[in-house]
Structure formats: structure tokens, C-alpha cells
Amino acid sequence: MPSEGWSRRDFLKGVSASAALTKAALGTQDAHAQEKPDPETAAVVEHLPAAGAPLAFTLNGEAKNLTVEPRRTLLDLLRQDLGLTGPKEVCDRGACGACTVIRDGKPIVACMVLAHDCAGAKLETIEGIGTKEMPHPLQRAFVECDALQCGFCTPGMVTALKCLLDHEPNPSLDQIKKAVSGNVCRCGTYPRIFEAAQRAAKVSSR
Amino acid sequence: MSDEKITLGFEGHRVEKTARVANGQPRPWDLDSKLEVVGKKHPRVDGLLKATGKARYTHDVRLPGMLWGVIVRSPYAAALVKKVSLEKALAAPGVKAAIRIARDRVHYHGDEVAALCATSLELAREAARLVEVEYEVLPHVVTAEEARRADAPRVFPKRENALAGRAQKHGDVDAGLAKSDKTVHATYRTQVQTQSALETHGLVAHWEDATTLTIHASTQGTFSVREGLAREFGLKDSDVRVLAEHVGGGFGAKFGPGVEGVAAAKLAREAKAPVWLMVDRKGNHLACGNRPDSTQEMTGGIAKDGSLLALKVSSYGTGGVAAGSSGVANPMVYKVPNVEKREESVVTNGGGARAFRAPGHPQGFFALEQMVDELADAIGMDPLEVRVKNDPSEIRQREWQIGADAIGWKEKRNREPGKGGPIVRGVGCAATRWGGQGGPAAAVHVRVDEDGTVEARSGAQDIGTGTRTVIATVVAEELGLVSPSDVRVAVGDTRDPIGPGSGGSRTASSIAPAARTAAFQVREALWRALAKQKLVTEESSAGAFSQGKVMLADRTVPFAEAVRLSGKKGFQWIGERIQNDREAAFHESGVAGCQFAEVEVDLETGKVKVVKVVAVQDAGTIVDALTAESQVIGGVIQGVGYALFEERIMDRRSGRVLNADMLHYKIPTAEDCPEIVPLLFPVAAGGNNVGLLGIGEPPTVPTAAAIANAVANATGVRVRELPLTPARVLAALATRDAAPALTPAKKVWR
Numbered sequence: 001m002p003s004e005g006w007s008r009r010d011f012l013k014g015v016s017a018s019a020a021l022t023k024a025a026l027g028t029q030d031a032h033a034q035e036k037p038d039p040e041t042a043a044v045v046e047h048l049p050a051a052g053a054p055l056a057f058t059l060n061g062e063a064k065n066l067t068v069e070p071r072r073t074l075l076d077l078l079r080q081d082l083g084l085t086g087p088k089e090v091c092d093r094g095a096c097g098a099c100t101v102i103r104d105g106k107p108i109v110a111c112m113v114l115a116h117d118c119a120g121a122k123l124e125t126i127e128g129i130g131t132k133e134m135p136h137p138l139q140r141a142f143v144e145c146d147a148l149q150c151g152f153c154t155p156g157m158v159t160a161l162k163c164l165l166d167h168e169p170n171p172s173l174d175q176i177k178k179a180v181s182g183n184v185c186r187c188g189t190y191p192r193i194f195e196a197a198q199r200a201a202k203v204s205s206r
Numbered sequence: 207m208s209d210e211k212i213t214l215g216f217e218g219h220r221v222e223k224t225a226r227v228a229n230g231q232p233r234p235w236d237l238d239s240k241l242e243v244v245g246k247k248h249p250r251v252d253g254l255l256k257a258t259g260k261a262r263y264t265h266d267v268r269l270p271g272m273l274w275g276v277i278v279r280s281p282y283a284a285a286l287v288k289k290v291s292l293e294k295a296l297a298a299p300g301v302k303a304a305i306r307i308a309r310d311r312v313h314y315h316g317d318e319v320a321a322l323c324a325t326s327l328e329l330a331r332e333a334a335r336l337v338e339v340e341y342e343v344l345p346h347v348v349t350a351e352e353a354r355r356a357d358a359p360r361v362f363p364k365r366e367n368a369l370a371g372r373a374q375k376h377g378d379v380d381a382g383l384a385k386s387d388k389t390v391h392a393t394y395r396t397q398v399q400t401q402s403a404l405e406t407h408g409l410v411a412h413w414e415d416a417t418t419l420t421i422h423a424s425t426q427g428t429f430s431v432r433e434g435l436a437r438e439f440g441l442k443d444s445d446v447r448v449l450a451e452h453v454g455g456g457f458g459a460k461f462g463p464g465v466e467g468v469a470a471a472k473l474a475r476e477a478k479a480p481v482w483l484m485v486d487r488k489g490n491h492l493a494c495g496n497r498p499d500s501t502q503e504m505t506g507g508i509a510k511d512g513s514l515l516a517l518k519v520s521s522y523g524t525g526g527v528a529a530g531s532s533g534v535a536n537p538m539v540y541k542v543p544n545v546e547k548r549e550e551s552v553v554t555n556g557g558g559a560r561a562f563r564a565p566g567h568p569q570g571f572f573a574l575e576q577m578v579d580e581l582a583d584a585i586g587m588d589p590l591e592v593r594v595k596n597d598p599s600e601i602r603q604r605e606w607q608i609g610a611d612a613i614g615w616k617e618k619r620n621r622e623p624g625k626g627g628p629i630v631r632g633v634g635c636a637a638t639r640w641g642g643q644g645g646p647a648a649a650v651h652v653r654v655d656e657d658g659t660v661e662a663r664s665g666a667q668d669i670g671t672g673t674r675t676v677i678a679t680v681v682a683e684e685l686g687l688v689s690p691s692d693v694r695v696a697v698g699d700t701r702d703p704i705g706p707g708s709g710g711s712r713t714a715s716s717i718a719p720a721a722r723t724a725a726f727q728v729r730e731a732l733w734r735a736l737a738k739q740k741l742v743t744e745e746s747s748a749g750a751f752s753q754g755k756v757m758l759a760d761r762t763v764p765f766a767e768a769v770r771l772s773g774k775k776g777f778q779w780i781g782e783r784i785q786n787d788r789e790a791a792f793h794e795s796g797v798a799g800c801q802f803a804e805v806e807v808d809l810e811t812g813k814v815k816v817v818k819v820v821a822v823q824d825a826g827t828i829v830d831a832l833t834a835e836s837q838v839i840g841g842v843i844q845g846v847g848y849a850l851f852e853e854r855i856m857d858r859r860s861g862r863v864l865n866a867d868m869l870h871y872k873i874p875t876a877e878d879c880p881e882i883v884p885l886l887f888p889v890a891a892g893g894n895n896v897g898l899l900g901i902g903e904p905p906t907v908p909t910a911a912a913i914a915n916a917v918a919n920a921t922g923v924r925v926r927e928l929p930l931t932p933a934r935v936l937a938a939l940a941t942r943d944a945a946p947a948l949t950p951a952k953k954v955w956r
Contacts, residue, residue: 071328080327085266086259088454090404091487091868098404126259135254143253146832149840150670151256152404152454158257177876184868186404186455187670188843190879192836 057121059084060128068115075099075110078125086126086155090184097183100156101125107163109182126155129162138162138200147196149187156183161197169205171197212236214792214892219600223892225790232684232726234790235827235897237890242752243683245888247832248690250675252452252668261452264424265484267410273302273323275473275483276330277466278337279492280312280319283346283555283861284359287312287319291338295322298336300329302477307469312341313361313527314555315862316492321469323481346555346861350499350524350532353554361527361553368522371533371549382516382544386507388584389516394504394573395927396523396910398854399497399847400490401562402873405454407494408484409467411474417441419471421448423463424484426456427707428667432700434463435471450698453669457844458561459495460669461707491866495560496854498525498532498551502573507544508581512595514542517577522550523569525559532559535570539637540578540596555861561709563841564640564903568848568910572928575636575911579918589915590615590635601798602637605822605887609635612820612883613802624922624942627809631817634915636908638799642900643791643826643893644715648783649703652681652724654732655776658766660685661694662724664717666705668697671902672833676714677721679830680896684725686751687765690830703780711900716783718829719894724781726895731779732756735772784894791893792826799823799887799904801842803880803912807920809939812932814917816846816880819909823884826891826899838884838905845909847874850929 052067059082068077078084078101087110090098094112101110102124130136138158141147148154157180164171164179171179176197185193208227213236215221225234235241255261292304304322312319320337324330345359352358353367361367383389409423409431419441423431428448436443453460463471470483485494500523507516517537525531532551578596582589594606610616613633620632651663662681668674674697678690687693696702706716733747741758744750750757756768763771804818819842828834851872855864865871884905891897910928918924923938 069328076327079266083268085262085268088263088265088404090406093487093867093869095868096404130258132254132258132260135258139254139257142257143249146249146253146836148250148253148256148670149672149836150404150455151252151261151452152263152670154256155259158259177879180876182875184404184873184875186402186457186844186873187836188840188874188879189836190843190874190876191839191882193876 053116055116055119057118057123059123060125070116072115073111074101074113074115074118077115078110084125084127088152088155090152097160097180098153098156100159100183102159102163105163105166107160126159129158136162137203138165138196141196141200141203145192145196145199147189147192149189153183153185157185157193165201165204170201212790212892213238214890216601216889221792223790225787225892228784230727231723231784232895234892234895235890236892241683243679243687243689245828245831248675248679248830250672250833251678251690251695252674256452263405263452263454264409264422264450265405265454267422267482269410269412269480272410272480272482273325273477274327274330275321275323275470275481276334277318277469277485277489278320278334279489280308280315280317282312282341282343283315283348284344285312285341286310286344287339288342289340290320292320294336294338295333298329298333300325301333302479303473304337305469305472305476307465314557316489316557318465318469318493321473321483323473323477323483348554348556348856348858348861350501350522350552350554353524353552354522361555367554368550368552369529371530371551373549374545374547377544379516379518379544379546383505383507383518386515387510388581389505389507390577390580390584391505392577392580392926394502394576396500396569396572397928398499399562399852400854400871401457401459401495402491402871403455403457403460406485406487406490407460407464407466409463409470410480410482411471412480413475417445419446421446423448423450423467424453424460425450425667426453426460426669426709427462428665428698428700429704430461430707431463431467435467438463438468439471448700450667453667456669456708457563458565458709461709487868488866491854491871492863493557495562496526496557497562498523498559500532500534500569502534504573504577506577506581508585510585512585512587512592514540514581514596516544517542519547522552524552524554524556526554526556528558528560529553533566534573535566536574539599539639541598556856563844564907567907568845571636571638571907572911572914575908576914576924576926579634579915580924593635593637597637599798601824601887601889602800605798605800605824608885608887609800609802609820609822612885613804613818615802618804620919623919629806629808630920631804631806632916632918632920633802633804634912634917634919635800635802636911636915638801638904638907639796640711640904640907641796642711642715642903643786643793644706644712644900645786646783648705648716648720649780650677650717650721650724651703651778651780652721652728653776653778654728654769656769658769659694660687660692661696662721663696663702664705665700665702666697666713666717667708669708671708671713671837672830673697673713673717675833676718676829680718680721681725684722685729685765686753686756688754692754711902711904713900714829715898715900718896718898720781720783722781722895724779727779727781728777731777732769732772735774736768739771739773741771786893788893792889792891793893793899797824797826797899797901797904799908801908801912803909803916805913805916805920807917807935809921812935812939814850814930814935816850816913818881818883819912820883820885821905822887823901823905824887824889825901826889827897828886828888829896829898831886834886834901835884837901838886839882841905842882842909843874843879845906846878846880846913848928849910849913850878853929
């Protein structure tokens, strides 16, 4: 069978081989056993608890103490285990920004981050930014400017811009564009998104 | 039935018509209707749900005991499937069911072979690797050119690859060409584009019992999913309930349950548990639809005075394994007395084409509108002048002027294309046309509770186009409420009244008149009840409902208070869409629009930057101006992607798709987005009680053509193949010295 290109597993193996991450973040588990183990990572695999390792972080202001499989991505942890379906899985390769969450004040794509790389971090998702009853000015502006159509990219867009406004309360148009340049909207709402970000900045700075 | 005089058209072009108004139907809105809610800018009613991440999509559905499904796909473009062994996969941890999908053959890279479900998505993916498939690889062919050859491998053993498509003929094209002062012969090519909705295709299937199937589907057609699954499993339609609360885009490809949907339902039945099966991004690119490519050989003829005299088109294209999908839409907009057209649809070993936002149109208009420019260049006339001269649409005559003024055609038209640099600028334009008046079957249930709460329900879906908001706006208008947010709307449940699939720009146009009928009947019933209580004396309720209040005989009360005073427990009605009244409709040939693009081209790198697009768009009655503008903006941006980047790339030797992801299949992002000026052109369209014409599709039709024409105006060379990549622009520029430069018109239109 021809190669199917890069799988996430290949990616993780590559990462592990480069030893860029902590040992706890490496590896695979039992289900991979039918494949010949990579000699470089085999030793690590043996030491990993298959069912998961302890992981603690703050999620939308709430302390979380979990047991998480080492291979779990942050996005799968949020969506599948913790039931936070605001961040969306679209490309699963860090190319679209739909799964954007904020880690220690910086936007990250949760599909490309291992959950264990968030140990001790402060995480913020769309669910923590505002609610229907108490929306963030950005969320209100998104609605007023119609900066959304199907809405599937919207959580990622709002999250990326929230992060921008936290650091830069009066962003220029270029800064706004740059902040969402990693976020894809297929319906084509970009001009409305720029408008919404500017409107929210104005409201917040009042 | 009564006859009513109505006035249609637009200011400066008023047309009197007689509408036959059926019993129980309100008088159609016309040019003189005083509307309070309709036509204004309203935020969409489900906006905050989406902006807070609370909107639940099929991807987000989590049911108790739910299993996760995956599909195993063919790595080969063509192969016999000798054997599919599921045993090892079934024995893998967490796996609850597995099925074979492929019959004896697979026809493209990504064709479905098997499916399975497990207790987690990871375990399902792991197990998918254990499905053993024995293939006998066959020769394949993935380009239309090669597939047309006599010695090409056959995609389907029992039929030829090339199939004659529609033919069209009027007048005498050879005589028309002979009579022409100038003729142009050129071949235009367009690429395969994938819909790439952000939410991939798929559904969650749940058997409540042996004959009750509940489905959560990411779909453009709730009822099409219901019908497809009912047929597949021998159930009654009503045994299947399809829910689509929110849908992450569709763009034409999401109709019916799909192979993945049927697989999910089979797996769920076998595993006796709900199954979530959303296609992954790669599978979505490979197997969930695309816009076919096209090669259009054209000969056009023009008279010195700018009259288009003849157009001969011979086109072919491939929609992969989907036969008969690659027709192109032209000439359509211009009056050309002599036309001859032949189409050929070629099957190849590629994923099947599906409807994609205005099927056939962006490709057809890309060729036609460049041909019009080339003919104009040939006689030295401004291309806009040629268009105005040959365009029979009264609406577009006005729109050409509006657009030209908005872009600054006169000032921005490059008189010396290709001179100077390295950055050169130019403008171009193109027309659009689409149907979209809608029709049955569609119905809307409007209910007013005792406390004055207004609710409207439709079984149709909102794929991001604003179906909910359109229904709410129309109901609010009819009941004299203040804004659409005063109406609760539920859509996307097949237990509610029937609605259309969101294709052909017909959701809003089909549903809005049904919503108005229902609200009208509710208002009449409330009025009768108030009359019985002797609170009103006028026979007609017209004009009595306004700004959230009801005018009684002696005072004005809030709507909810009027409901309370009526002494009734509430009111409800299911309004049904009736056929359009063609005699009382303004449009004879669909909505009209045009776009103007301004570009910058770097002569050294070949990079095209779209600076600005002005989009003038008729949509009949504008119900919600804000969401209508959004539709136009979105259509333009998708057109920019089609013009500049998007292209599914297949490897001829392996028959595989090389860019089935979002990194290498490039969709426009914020930095690629030009300034877009959406200019809605309201027309009192009649035809039914609302007169809305859908605009989901028309705004994406002319964008690539207008951009290509602008590139030619900037550079003095023509790129006849999409997308307009730097390589293609440079290649065209390289021919500049070899061929005489285009002579631009000396006089600019107006």
C-alpha cells in the first residue's frame, strides 16, 4: 500500500525522535503493538502507563485534575472527554484555526498540541470567553456585524481575536488580519470579522 | 380567488401586473408596500449561539453509549476488490461492528471500502489499519484529456469514458461568424474545486428500536436524508427522523445520507448503539464532491458596432466518476443570435462531482466573459460598452452603471496595459444570472401561545444562509412585531413541516411565502377573535399590527396583550407554499447581477492581488439586508479562491489526490480578502406573496471572470486557465513579446 503521507502518529514519532518534548508526552500504546516498535522510542513506550498519566491545568478558571492518555491531543481531550464542543475539529493538521484555544495568554491550535503539553497551564476556550447571557463584546459584535454564517469557524475566530484584544486593545486593521490569518472561514465572512473586531475594540476601550 | 393590481420592478421602472390571490393568501408585497421589518438589516437570530460556541452541530452530538465510526478507503484509483477481511479489525480492542462497503471494484482514490465503529475514535482508527483488503490494481486515468482517448483504460467496463452532453443550437452559427467583422478563437480551462465545508460530511445514527431511526445529520436536505435512509432500510419516511440543528456549511455537496450515512446506520444497527460517523478532512476532499473541471473551446463573432453575432462552444470536462456532471453555463446573459454548443462529459478515476454553488456557472462565465472582453478588444471597443449593448436585462442595465461608478471604471481602466510596473493595475467586469424563485413543497408552522410568544417551525435546515432569520423576519413583519428576535424559530427537524433542500438558492424563496401565509392566517384569526370580543370594529386587520402593537377600536395594546384579550388559548396555522404566479412576476430569466474587480499584478513575480470587488446583486425582495449582503460577500470570497488558488491536484501516474488537506488545498484567508462592496439591488419581484429570489449562488458566478478580465487589463496578456497562479501569469507574460499586444479601447464607456 502506498504511503498515505504524514499521519499524526508519524508526526508524534518525529517529535519524539527529536526529543523536543518531555518523556511523558511521547509515544503510543497497546493498539500499536502490531507494528514494529521504533527502537528509539521503544524504551519510552514501555514506561508509559497505557491508561493515562495524571495531568492538571486550569480550564476557563476551573482547576482540572485528570488522567489522560499520553497521546491525547488537547482538542480530543476537550471535545471528546470534557464535552467542550466549542472548539471545532476541521482540518486536524493545524491549518485552519477552528480549534483555537488560549494557553497562558497565547493562541494555540488544540489539534496540534498534546494535552500533556498543557500541564500547569491556564487554558481558555470559547466557553470561557462569554455566554449567551453575558457575552464578551467581541461575541456581541460578531452578531451585530453578521461576522458569521455557518458558524463553524466562529469559535476559533472569536478566540483568536479575544487573545489579540487582551494584548492590544486598539488593534489596527493589519493586526486584526494577522491575528486571524491562521483561521479559515469557508463561508467568506472575513470583512465582517474585521468590522466586528474593530467594533469590539471600540466598545471595550470606552 | 381575487385579482389584485400590484406594481413590480424598481424605482424608474414600474410595471403594473394583476396578481391572482388565492383564498387564504395575503396580497403580494409590491413596490408600494410599506414594510417595517422586511428589508432592514437584522442580525441573524441564532448569531449569539454560534458566537458563544453553544450552537450544536452534528460533529458535536454526543449520545449515551455512542460509538465512533471510521471509513476505510481505497488507496488506488482503480482496482478489483478481491477480498475484504474484517476479522482482525473486529477482534481489536473496543471494536463493536464492521461492514464491507465496496463491491467488486473501486473506482477512485478514496472510494469507500469498509467501515467500522469502536468505543473511541482512536480505537476505531487503529482498527481500520487491521482491515485487510486484497486488491488487483487496474490501469487508471485521471485527466479528461487522457480519458477521451480511444486507448484509455475504461473507468466503467461497460461504457465509454466520454459521453455527449447537452447540445444547444439557435440561429446559424457559421453564417453569424461569416458576417462578423472580427472573430476570436480561444480555449479556456477551469480546474477542479472542492466544496470544503468546514464541517465535514457525516451523521450520527441511532436506532431507537428496529424500525425507528433517529439521525443527526450535517446536511443541506433533512428530507433528502430521511428519504434516502428510509429507502435503504425499507422503512416508512416517518420512521426516520432527521435532525440538523446547525450545519457547518454545505455549498452543494451535502444532500442525501451519502455512503457514510448509510454505513453509520448499518453499523449502529449491528452494534445496537448510536454511531457517530463524520468523514475526516482527507476523506471529505477525496469522496465528498467537487466542481468538475472544464475545457471550453470557443469561437465568437462581433460586428464593428459591438453587437455579438455568434458563439460556438465545444466543451468537455470531468466530474470524476460522476457522469454527466460537467456541463458549462453560457452564453445565458447576452443576446447572441447564433449559438451552437456541444458538451461532452468525461468519466475519470476521481471522486465524483456534486453540485457546487451554481453548478456549471463559474466555469461557463469564466470562458464567456473573457470571450466578450477579447471580442471587445478585437474591435477596439470598451468591454463594458459591449456588455451594455448586448444585455437584454433591464435590471442589469442599471446594475452595470451602479457598479461602474462604484469601482471607478472610467478612471481605473488601464489605458496602457502591461506598461510600467513592476506593479500594474487594472479593472474588469462580468455578469451573473441565476433562477432561485423557489416553489413547493414547503410549509411553515406558526404558533402564538396564550402569553403572546410567537414560534415558527420548519423542517428545512439552516446551513449558514440565514433560513431561521428569514422566517423570523417575514413572520415579524406580518404580525407587526418589532424585530426578528421577537420570533422563536426552530428548523432542521423532519417532524416539522416539509421544506426544500438548500440547493438552487431556493430555501429562503420557497419558505418565506409559506411563513408569511401562516403568519397572515394567525393574524386574521386573532383579529376575528378580537372582533368577537367587540374590541375591534374594522373588518380588515391591515395596518392594525405595527411596531409590536395592535390597534384596537379604542386603544393600542402590545401584541401579547391583544392575544390575552382575545380570550383564546392561542393561534396556529401551517402555511403552505403554492406555485408561483408567473403572470404576476417581474423576472423572466432569474436574478441579475454583475461584479467589477480591481487587481494589482506584479510583472516580476506574476502574483495577482485582488484589491477590490464591487458586487451588484438583485435578489427580488430583500428580506434581511444584513444576511443578504453576507451571502454576496461570501460568494465573492469563494470566487476569489476559485480565481487564484483553489485546485485539486491529481497525480497522473498514481491516480492519487496530492492535496487532500487544508494546507495544500488553499482556501482564501483574511490576508487574501479584498475590499468587498456588496450593493444589493432591490426589485419588487412578485411571483408569490413575498417575491424573494435566492442569492446563495449568483454572487460566486462572475468573480473569477471579472478578476481574469482585470488581470488582462492590467497586464495586456490573457490568462485563459484557472487558477491564475503566478506561474500561469508569468507564462502568459512571456508570450507578450512574441505576439502583438492587445489594443485597448481608446474611448472608455461613459
